[in-house]
Amino acid sequence: MLVKSEGIVLRETKFEETDKILNIFSLKYGKIHAIARGALRPRSPFIASSQVFSYSEYTFYKGKNFYHISQGDILDSFYDIREDMNRLLYGTYLLELIDSSIVEEEPNEKLFKLLIKALSILSNMDDDFLKFVISFEIKYISFLGFRPFLDNCVMCGKDVINDKLRFSIKQGGIICENCSNLEKTSRYMDGAMLKYLKLLLYTSLDNLDEIKMPKDVMIKLQDILVQYILTCIEKDHFNSLNFIKSIEKNGGA
Structure with missing residues (x-):
């Protein structure tokens, strides 16, 4: 089931070749560990929303070990x-x-x-x-x-x-x-x-x-x-x- 929540990336870790595991502090679900598939690819839609400090509206679902991000709409990058x-x-x-x-x-x-x-x-x-x-x-x-x-x-x-x-x-x-x-x-x-x-x-x-x-x-x-x-x-x-x-x-x- 897809759910939504505002969240901010506390930490990012490279996972496999092109993915990231993110520690996200979310408003509705507290701290979660989430995978952003393909976030390291040059044209990934997750480039902005998977960076540390990024404050976004995330859409995700819960897998066996991690949450999986399907969408991340940036609210403030705190650039x-x-x-x-x-x-x-x-x-x-x-x-x-x-x-x-x-x-x-x-x-x-x-x-x-x-x-x-x-x-x-x-x-x-x-x-x-x-x-x-x-x-x-x-x-x-x-x-x-x-x-x-x-x-x-x-x-x-x-x-x-x-x-x-x-x-x-x-x-x-x-x-x-x-x-x-x-x-x-x-x-x-x-x-x-x-x-x-x-x-x-x-x-x-x-x-x-x-x-x-x-x-x-x-x-x-x-x-x-x-x-x-x-x-x-x-x-x-x-x-x-x-x-x-x-x-x-x-x-x-």
Whole structure:
């Protein structure tokens, strides 16, 4: 039976001589593995809709091991992301976040819409990439069901004094001074960092220009968030993020 859904290509892999296997995050069916027959041929109708970042309306049917694409109508290629190194690097990271964590064939409409919105904004960005990515990260992990506790101590429930708090990767939220003695793997966080983290959680991705943040705070917050995300999704690292950091270390991007 043929079905339709909007979807975005997270990853593409060559299969046999002219085919591709695509990891597609679809609106109606969650993440699926789909074959685009003949996508590598010069005149294939799937050339545009089978590329990473491509956002399309797909028609497909489910086979024994894979979905099979019969039609792909492009909605947005997000071509401008590919034309800028920073956009490409961070866009690839966003796709890896999604591909690494979402459950196959389990729809997540909020996360799907967040990704489409993020890529649309990223297509026109020239700076402030780190702030944008941190805001995406905390929204993303929240939509996966792991929203961190940021209002009081996640362990005892008491109010937290701004200059005497920490963030527990293990417990998934801020902890007070007393509980930090019981949680030895917690990370440093102060009142200013907590304030900015809440702002990035609750502010829409297209309104981040209103938030002015020191770069050292952004670096610390992303370090905490990445470790928290990796713990939540049981992964060791993100290849694309490691690549970004290696480029930054060598003075690029």
